Amino acid sequence: MTTEQLLSWPAPSRSRGREPADPRFADGTAWIDGKLVPVAEATLPLLDWGFLRSDACQETISAWDGLLFRLDDHLDRFWRSLERLRMASPLSREEVRGVVHSLIAAAGYDNAYVQIIMTRGRPPIGSRDIRLCANRFQAFCIPYVWIATPEVQQRGLHVHVGSRHRVPAASVDPMVKHYHWLDFELGLLEAFDNGAETVVLTDGHGNVLEGPGFNIFVRQGDRLLTPRTGMLDGMTRRTVMEICADAGIQVEETDVPVEALLAADEAFLTTTAGGVLPVTSVGGRAIRNGPGPFTAQIHAAYWQRRADGWHGEPVDYAAASAILAAE
Ligand SMILES: Cc1ncc(COP(=O)(O)O)c(C=O)c1O
Numbered sequence: 001m002t003t004e005q006l007l008s009w010p011a012p013s014r015s016r017g018r019e020p021a022d023p024r025f026a027d028g029t030a031w032i033d034g035k036l037v038p039v040a041e042a043t044l045p046l047l048d049w050g051f052l053r054s055d056a057c058q059e060t061i062s063a064w065d066g067l068l069f070r071l072d073d074h075l076d077r078f079w080r081s082l083e084r085l086r087m088a089s090p091l092s093r094e095e096v097r098g099v100v101h102s103l104i105a106a107a108g109y110d111n112a113y114v115q116i117i118m119t120r121g122r123p124p125i126g127s128r129d130i131r132l133c134a135n136r137f138q139a140f141c142i143p144y145v146w147i148a149t150p151e152v153q154q155r156g157l158h159v160h161v162g163s164r165h166r167v168p169a170a171s172v173d174p175m176v177k178h179y180h181w182l183d184f185e186l187g188l189l190e191a192f193d194n195g196a197e198t199v200v201l202t203d204g205h206g207n208v209l210e211g212p213g214f215n216i217f218v219r220q221g222d223r224l225l226t227p228r229t230g231m232l233d234g235m236t237r238r239t240v241m242e243i244c245a246d247a248g249i250q251v252e253e254t255d256v257p258v259e260a261l262l263a264a265d266e267a268f269l270t271t272t273a274g275g276v277l278p279v280t281s282v283g284g285r286a287i288r289n290g291p292g293p294f295t296a297q298i299h300a301a302y303w304q305r306r307a308d309g310w311h312g313e314p315v316d317y318a319a320a321s322a323i324l325a326a327e
Contacts, residue, residue, distance in 0.1 A: 006296035007154055007278070020108040021320050028142035029106045031099045036106050036323055039140050048136060050119025054179050057081035060213075062144060062272045063104055063112040067312035069272075070235050071097065077235070078116060081176040087118050087135045096137070098319060103141035106320035111144035113273065145273040147213055148197065153299075156280025156291045157269065159211075160196035161258055162187035165204040169230045174210075177232055184212035194284065198269075200261070203230050207255045210234075214271035216279075218256055218264045219294050225260060228253035236270035236302070239311075243301045266292030268299075276302050 020026045028039030050056035059078040062069055075093055082089055096116055104112045116139040123132035148157050164183050172180045187199035200211040208216055210231035218225045226237065244251050261267060264287050267279040276299040278291030
């Protein structure tokens with residue numbers, strides 16, 4: 001197969017989805033205070049510390065062709081974030097699973113992007129005692145999100161190495177999937193100013209870490225490198241490592257200096273929002289002319305596994321009806 005063919009992805013074949021349960025759900029759904037609402041109408045209490053202090057954690061979960069991917073792994077990671085932030089979920093794990101299914105079912109999507117979110121909540125008015133906050137659960141579902149559109153993936157992304165460092169792990173635990181994104185957001189603006197499409201941030205010691213919503217891999221000859229620390233252990237990163245392990249390809253979790261990225265034979269980003277995204281230029285310099293063959297193979301393997309139902313959980317398209325009937 002050509003690189004171009006490998007960089008396409010299996011067109012949805014099953015189409016388990018259906019019409020939205022309510023036409024107002026066509027743009028997406030949200031779960032707020034135990035109710036399903038159209039996503040554009042979802043609001044948060046102004047005094048929630050999730051908003052006032054970025055005191056929140058989340059999981060981004062995708063469904064493709066009616067199959068949720070690695071839902072149990074996402075729930076494990078969500079509960080790990082909760083523990084590290086010393087939050088308590090008002091919903092059980094099975095209730096959260098039910099919400100994920102209901103959000104997609106109500107929207108009727110085959111291909112969906114779901115966020116489940118815990119915010120700190122707020123203490124009684126007048127108090128600043130974090131221990132008195134009642135943690136709040138909310139979630140939303142919108143159509144599947146691509147960090148890079150399929151067309152951009154065919155030619156590869158232009159990446160900028162940000163001048164700003166990622167918030168240090170000693171300050172904010174990167175293994176908590178959090179919203180401390182001001183470094184990424186300003187890095188993105190810097191990337192756009194420099195004609196790039198996204199940004200990777202470094203650790204302040206010259207090593208690349210991750211970017212807004214993705215991990216990074218670098219191929220140099222027969223070595224495949226990915227940062228070992230200071231970043232989120234992305235679900236897609238894990239998937240790529242499993243694909244590589246099955247193929248007998250060694251992935252080195254190590255420091256990845258910016259120079260290694262600049263001198264890479266190939267580089268790619270991994271994310272729930274798009275899968276395996278080829279990189280073809282860094283800092284305005286082409287690292288190669290078009291996506292590389294190794295990246296294309298990993299891209300194809302990722303989408304093939306998803307199409308085969310690997311780590312897949314079929315969306316329960318009947319899940320929304322009971323909740324909607326009770327409202
Ligand atoms: C900071 C950060 N790193 C990496 C990732 C990639 O993780 P995953 O593959 O689980 O989507 C994300 C996903 O949103 C992220 O926010």
